[in-house]
């Protein structure tokens with residue numbers, strides 16, 4: 460009986476060995492393809508920088524030729540073609556790995572955070588927006604409780620959550636940036652400053668100055684949570700429309716349709732944003748006067764300065780968005796020019 464069992468085990472093992480041999484071949488093929496992919500990625504990156512270098516040289520030449528009116532039409536056509544090519548190169552780059560920024564290298568080490576597929580990029584961005592939404596709902600609930608109840612532990616738990624939240628945002632935004640997001644430097648700096656501000660709030664001793672500022676601070680957070688919800692609605696709309704524009708055969712949304720929706724969304728959102736900035740200025744103003752009180756610690760003037768920086772940076776950056784959006788239309792058209800075999804025709808017909 461035992462012998463038979465051993466025999467069947469040996470037979471099983473031989474069967475498994477044959478299957479393993481197939482697996483081994485498959486794995487070898489896979490490793491070879493990986494190596495091939497690595498080589499192709501390197502080649503593509505080299506070619507892209509070569510294209511960029513030559514475009515740079517051509518642009519300089521075109522600038523000089525621009526003065527002569529007889530060249531005007533040809534120069535304009537070439538400039539258009541350059542814009543299309545830049546958008547095409549940007550598109551290609553989205554499928555290639557990029558190296559981490561210094562901040563990510565320090566935090567995560569040299570792990571690869573590139574997302575090489577458009578669909579997954581959209582998903583990651585969507586997840587980032589949802590993360591902000593969930594945290595602003597939690598922030599809203601915390602602010603309400605803190606307005607109703609005066610408990611130091613609850614206050615500190617909320618402020619600690621803010622430190623963690625803003626810190627996490629800076630990491631997620633750096634990953635988005637590596638993956639081609641056009642997020643402006645200020646919004647990332649804004650979240651770094653917010654992390655510092657939340658850290659300073661956390662170590663602000665429980666003095667009468669804090670007590671005087673506490674209610675205003677909770678109302679401010681309540682308001683910011685509402686604004687963040689509105690921002691979420693706007694960003695979701697933009698993301699959905701950009702995604703639809705990016706799909707090859709989807710004709711549901713045009714660039715014009717996207718723009719008219721975007722302006723509607725922006726004109727609804729902007730007043731709420733500017734009220735938020737006024738609130739930030741008011742925080743800075745109140746803290747400035749509180750800093751002259753006897754029991755005011757260094758945290759008070761520091762927070763006043765941080766709120767003022769946030770106010771100024773937000774005001775300037777958001778106000779710059781409008782003229783930029785007006786110029787953006789043609790860039791967007793080039794960005795969504797379909798890549799395919801018909802490049803030359805597109806370049807000629809444009």
Ligand code: COA
Pocket residue numbers: 584635639640641642643646683686690693694697728732735736773777780
């Ligand atoms: N935080 C994070 N990402 C932002 C951002 C912000 N505040 N503002 C813009 N982005 C991202 C966009 O999602 C887009 O990402 P993508 O390239 O991955 O698609 C990229 O940056 C470029 O966006 P842009 O076209 O410049 O602006 P937009 O139309 O997406 O948004 C505003 C314009 C003004 C609505 C937006 O910047 C905003 O809400 N700003 C206010 C933020 C603020 O003040 N917060 C504090 C409230 S008191």
